[in-house]
Amino acid sequence: MKILPIVLACASLAAPVCDYKVGNLIESNKFNNVSICSEGKLFRENIEIRVSNGSEEIVVEPSVNIGYNPSLFVANFLNNGLEQVLYSVESGGSGGYSFYQMFSFSDEKATSVFNSEDFKPNITASYKEENLIEIDYQGKKLYLDSSNSGCQNHDDCNLYISDVNTILPFYNIALDRYYLQVLQRIYGGYEANNFGYISSLLEINEDGFTTISIGTLSNFSY
Numbered sequence: 001m002k003i004l005p006i007v008l009a010c011a012s013l014a015a016p017v018c019d020y021k022v023g024n025l026i027e028s029n030k031f032n033n034v035s036i037c038s039e040g041k042l043f044r045e046n047i048e049i050r051v052s053n054g055s056e057e058i059v060v061e062p063s064v065n066i067g068y069n070p071s072l073f074v075a076n077f078l079n080n081g082l083e084q085v086l087y088s089v090e091s092g093g094s095g096g097y098s099f100y101q102m103f104s105f106s107d108e109k110a111t112s113v114f115n116s117e118d119f120k121p122n123i124t125a126s127y128k129e130e131n132l133i134e135i136d137y138q139g140k141k142l143y144l145d146s147s148n149s150g151c152q153n154h155d156d157c158n159l160y161i162s163d164v165n166t167i168l169p170f171y172n173i174a175l176d177r178y179y180l181q182v183l184q185r186i187y188g189g190y191e192a193n194n195f196g197y198i199s200s201l202l203e204i205n206e207d208g209f210t211t212i213s214i215g216t217l218s219n220f221s222y
Contacts, residue, residue, distance in 0.1 A: 018044065023074035023083040025105045026053060032105075034085055036070050044070055049087060051105055060110045063117065064099040068092045073169055075178040077113075077204045078104060084113065084204075086169065086180075100167045102180075102204060114180070114204050116164040121211070123198060125159040125186055133159065133186065133195060137214050142198065144186060144216045150193040157188035161198065170201060179203055183217070 018036050025032040033052040038044040047065040049072070051058040067089035077084045084104045091097045100116040121138055128134035131147040151157030162185040170179040183197040196218030202209040 019071045021072045021074045021085075023085065025051060025074070025083055025085065026107065028081050034072060034074065036072060036087075038065075038070060043068060043092070044089070047089065049085065049103070051085075051110070053105075053107065056108075058105060058108065058110055060103060062087050062089070062099075062101050063112075063115060064089055064101070067099065075169060075171075076176065077102065077178045077180070078206060079175075079177050080104075080206075086167075088167070097163070097165055098167070100164065100180075104206070111206070113206060114202075114209060116167060116182070119164055119182060119200075121200065123161050123184070125161060127154050127159070135186070135198060135216065137198065140214065142214065142216050144196050145218060146188070146195050148195070149188055151189050157193070159186065159188055160191075161186050165197070179212070180209075 018038060020035045022031050022033055024030065025034065035050050036047060037050060038047040045066045047062060047070050049060045049062060070087070070089040073086040074083050084102055086100060086102045088098050088100045091099065101112055102114040103110045104113050123135060123137050125133055125135045131145060133144040133146045135142040135144060149157060164182055165185045166183045168181040170181045172179065180202040182200040182202060185194055185197055187194045196216055199215045199217050200211050201213035203212050
């Protein structure tokens with residue numbers, strides 16, 4: 001668990017608010033406004049997350065505070081009667097990666113309960129047959145079709161697994177709770193030769209996360 005420093009007065013920034021949400025973040029049955037402020041137009045810099053707390057603001061600087069299209073998602077991830085804030089920002093470029101960080105809030109404190117930069121499971125991949133990739137996900141085997149490869153042969157098509165590419169909020173209607181579906185790309189030779197994604201479904205808690213399901217996805221791109 002990481003406790004973040006808090007500033008209770010936010011400096012004026014040149015850019016307007018680029019995302020705005022309302023959530024039950026700090027106290028049961030009391031709603032808070034949460035917004036993103038930054039500098040720049042397309043490429044955003046000095047990104048801040050601001051949460052209203054009565055007459056004051058809790059201001060948080062995410063670990064990745066530059067990029068494109070910063071956004072917020074507010075939902076019940078911790079199952080503690082409150083909602084948390086999932087922040088995302090895009091890197092831009094051909095890789096199409098985004099960075100994610102989740103915060104929980106109390107009266108004058110923000111806690112980072114998840115950061116995509118820290119999600120690094122031990123995963124390796126190899127060709128099993130001509131059109132089949134075998135993935136070793138921390139001792140568990142997964143498989144992915146490689147028949148759509150743009151490479152001439154396997155020797156020219158080394159397999160690579162990306163860091164976190166995309167995270168999707170995943171809602172369990174029976175439990176009325178959100179989880180994180182983390183996607184990592186697997187590609188051969190070059191990034192555009194994408195075979196699919198390794199999917200990890202995470203349950204988030206105050207002290208970290210638990211991986212509750214893993215699998216593979218194919219035939220689409222983020």
